[in-house]
Amino acid sequence: xxxxxxxxxxxxxxxxxxxxxxxxxxxxxxxxxxxxxxxxxxxxxxxxxxxxxxxxxxxxxxxxxxxxxxxxxxxxxxxxxxxxxxxxxxxxxxxxxxxxxxxxxxxxxxxxxxxxxxxxxxxxxxxxxxxxxxxxxxxxxxxxxxxxxxxxxxxxxxxxxxxxxxxxxxxxxxxxxxxxxxxxxxxxxxxxxxxxxxxxxxxxxxxxxxxxxxxxxxxxxxxxxxxxxxxxxxxxxxxxxxxxxxxxxxxxxxxxxxxxxxxxxxxxxxxxxxxxxxxxxxxxxxxxxxxxxxxxx
Amino acid sequence: xxxxxxxxxxxxxxxxxxxxxxxxxxxxxxxxxxxxxxxxxxxxxxxxxxxxxxxxxxxxxxxxxxxxxxxxxxxxxxxxxxxxxxxxxxxxxxxxxxxxxxxxxxxxxxxxxxxxxxxxxxxxxxxxxxxxxxxxxxxxxxxxxxxxxxxxxxxxxxxxxxxxxxxxxxxxxxxxxxxxxxxxxxxxxxxxxxxxxxxxxxxxxxxxxxxxxxxxxxxxxxxxxxxxxxxxxxxxxxxxxxxxxxxxxxxxxxxxxxxxxxxxxxxxxxxxxxxxxxxxxxxxxxxxxxxxxxxxxxxxxxxxxxxxxxxxxxxxxxx
Numbered sequence: 001x002x003x004x005x006x007x008x009x010x011x012x013x014x015x016x017x018x019x020x021x022x023x024x025x026x027x028x029x030x031x032x033x034x035x036x037x038x039x040x041x042x043x044x045x046x047x048x049x050x051x052x053x054x055x056x057x058x059x060x061x062x063x064x065x066x067x068x069x070x071x072x073x074x075x076x077x078x079x080x081x082x083x084x085x086x087x088x089x090x091x092x093x094x095x096x097x098x099x100x101x102x103x104x105x106x107x108x109x110x111x112x113x114x115x116x117x118x119x120x121x122x123x124x125x126x127x128x129x130x131x132x133x134x135x136x137x138x139x140x141x142x143x144x145x146x147x148x149x150x151x152x153x154x155x156x157x158x159x160x161x162x163x164x165x166x167x168x169x170x171x172x173x174x175x176x177x178x179x180x181x182x183x184x185x186x187x188x189x190x191x192x193x194x195x196x197x198x199x200x201x202x203x204x205x206x207x208x209x210x211x212x213x214x215x216x217x218x219x220x221x222x223x224x225x226x227x228x229x230x231x232x233x234x235x236x237x238x239x240x241x242x243x244x245x246x247x248x249x250x251x252x253x254x255x256x257x258x259x260x261x262x263x264x265x266x267x268x269x270x271x272x273x274x275x276x277x278x279x280x281x282x283x284x285x286x287x288x289x290x291x292x293x294x295x296x297x
Numbered sequence: 298x299x300x301x302x303x304x305x306x307x308x309x310x311x312x313x314x315x316x317x318x319x320x321x322x323x324x325x326x327x328x329x330x331x332x333x334x335x336x337x338x339x340x341x342x343x344x345x346x347x348x349x350x351x352x353x354x355x356x357x358x359x360x361x362x363x364x365x366x367x368x369x370x371x372x373x374x375x376x377x378x379x380x381x382x383x384x385x386x387x388x389x390x391x392x393x394x395x396x397x398x399x400x401x402x403x404x405x406x407x408x409x410x411x412x413x414x415x416x417x418x419x420x421x422x423x424x425x426x427x428x429x430x431x432x433x434x435x436x437x438x439x440x441x442x443x444x445x446x447x448x449x450x451x452x453x454x455x456x457x458x459x460x461x462x463x464x465x466x467x468x469x470x471x472x473x474x475x476x477x478x479x480x481x482x483x484x485x486x487x488x489x490x491x492x493x494x495x496x497x498x499x500x501x502x503x504x505x506x507x508x509x510x511x512x513x514x515x516x517x518x519x520x521x522x523x524x525x526x527x528x529x530x531x532x533x534x535x536x537x538x539x540x541x542x543x544x545x546x547x548x549x550x551x552x553x554x555x556x557x558x559x560x561x562x563x564x565x566x567x568x569x570x571x572x573x574x575x576x577x578x579x580x581x582x583x584x585x586x587x588x589x590x591x592x593x594x595x596x597x598x599x600x601x602x603x604x605x606x607x608x609x610x611x612x613x614x615x616x
Contacts, residue, residue: 034436133310137317139545140593141586142552145570149582152574153329225440232442233556237574252445259448260456271445278440 028291035287041280045273049095058089061244072265079265081254090251091269097247098274101162102228108166109227110220113173118212120174121181122204132178135171143168144233151239158241165230173219180212214292221288225281232274248274300605307601311594318590319371322583323364329579376584381576386584389569394588395471397558397565401550404485405543408492413539415493416500417527420508435494443553447487447560454483465563484561488553492546499542503535510534537607544600548593 030036063085070080079087120131146168150156156164184190190207194200209216234240235249246254248270255266342350358366370377376386419428438446455463461482466474474481507513508531516526551567558567566585573581 034432133313134317136310136314136594137321137590139548140314140318140590140597141321142548142555142589142593144552144555145586145589148555148570148574149325149579149586152577152579152582229440229442233444236442236444236556249442252442256448259452264452267445267448271441271449274445275437275441279436282436282440 025291029287032283032287032290034283035290038280038283038287041276042284045095045277045280046099049092049099052092053089056089056092058086058093060085060089060093069263071263079263081251081266087251087265087269090246091248091273094246094248094251094270095273097158097241097245098228098231098249099277101158101165101231101241101247102277103224104162105165105169105231106224106227107220108162109170110173110216110223112166112170113175113219113223114177114209114212114216116170117174117177117179118181118204118208121178122185122200122208124182124185128178132175135174138168138171143230144237147234147239148237151237155239155242158245161231161234161239161241165227165234169223169226169230173216173223176215176219177212180215181208184208184211214288218285218289218292221281221285225278225285228274228281229278303605304602307598311598314594315591318587318594319368320364322587322590323367325586326579326583327360371587376587377580379573379578379581381573381578381581386581389581390566390584390588393564393566393569394592396474396563397551397554397567398592399471399474400481400484400557400563400565401488401554403481404488404553405492405546405550407485408489409496411489412493412496413500413536416497416539417504417532417535419497419501420504421523421527423505431497435497438490438494439498441491443487443491443556444560446490447483447557450483450487451560463561465558465561467562467564484557484563487560488550488557491553492550495546496539496542499539500535503538504531507531507535533607537604540600540604540607544597544604547596547600551589551593 072079081087081090116131116135120128147164150164185203185208187207190203193203193207231240231247232249232252235247236253238253240250241247251270252267252274255263255270258264258266374387376390378384379386379389382389415431419431422428451463454460462477462480463483464480465484466477466480504527512530513526516530554565555567555570557563558565559571562568566589570582570585572578573585
């Protein structure tokens, strides 16, 4: 008697007793303690960089040479740099650029990689072979080398920087999405759609991409982490945002010489900020991967 | 698929990738402001000089003819002349590439020797405080920019506690690199740190996956001790995906070498590239990009072949 299956009832009780999809997701995410800490760190830095300047007023445009190279004190909590900018204020000011550029470049890379990977995986055959060799070639040329070549040609503005960073870092997501598409395109529901005359565009936009969303979201999170790190490198290479604007990487490279004179406050805060934020996005990516049960990376 | 067929296919893929790289580098050379003539002769060149250079170098010919001429030069090992060093670029690279290879290979070997046992140990001690600590440390090491890591190491181990020099060995020959081993410690540690972080993570998750397999349970039931099972059965099986990742890591190693060589003033390809960028020496820049890319493709190929030797399953239906 107990063997009789009552699908309706089972479904009903599942809805009442079990947690719903989003609640389950939140529960799974919060089980990963590092991911929760990561989320808190990101929220903290967003508030710090965007609301911080409203509370802690500093002048980041004009130099104040009379106040240059001061150690941390009551009036300058993290000291001042070589031209007299307050370092704590600069950490907020530069963080804005690092976060915005990193986020935009990471998302752009994910979009390019998703389109490229989905087309290659879905079309298959020699188109796939050629497209994936292009990806291999892109991976074979280390991004830092290409960025340094570009920096020798010209110095891009912030918008161009986002585009350049996006175009050197879409390769890994394209591989992940291609693998996902390969496994999705031969599922029964896609084959059925094609058999009843549905177009390829419909198959991609209605079935393949929506089912890849979890892979894309996880890839995007890691991509943002990588992009924020890359922004720091780019400024170190001299390609980053130009003075008087700055970002965390720019602060680090400006403080390089200070290392030998013991002015730790010029590099430690910005370096730790980069590490914390990149760690945080990586941890969130780990947590999201647990939620969606995505493999890879 | 037989082994030789698999290797042949991988080889053809590698050739195709190198071909695409040459097209990209050729395209970059021609997209320089003022074309290759200005890139090679420098910003001070007069219009007359540029015209003469263009006709001498065949730059008035159609682009595809120029590309095949360029390819012909490459196949003869001719990468052009550096105008800052006034020396053949092939010669410049031949002098420096071995030094970069020594640095990166030492880094990789030391990192793997530490990361693989560390990852297995973490897996065996899963959710124990030591696992959490190692995980957190590797997260930080992985997320830190290499140049920041290097700076911190210089501050701590060269300035505060003067254990190692902050300058790498700087002689002309390869032997001079080994003349003062202490000077290699900080550059290698800087590069190895993030690699240890990445590969201990891979090894940890790969070991965990294998520990839940049936054959481990069978071995346990047969009375094997934990350490014995790890060493005899789990180790080799867990190593396969880690070796596969080694191929993907080759470009990261070269990218890291660029930063490390600049930071520690180590006379390899990375420093050559950095200096060429400061003086806009485009022939050197693009020659280096080409050589580094080919080295990356070859490195990835070697890692793939290694993997197919360790694990015969790889040959079957993998692209």
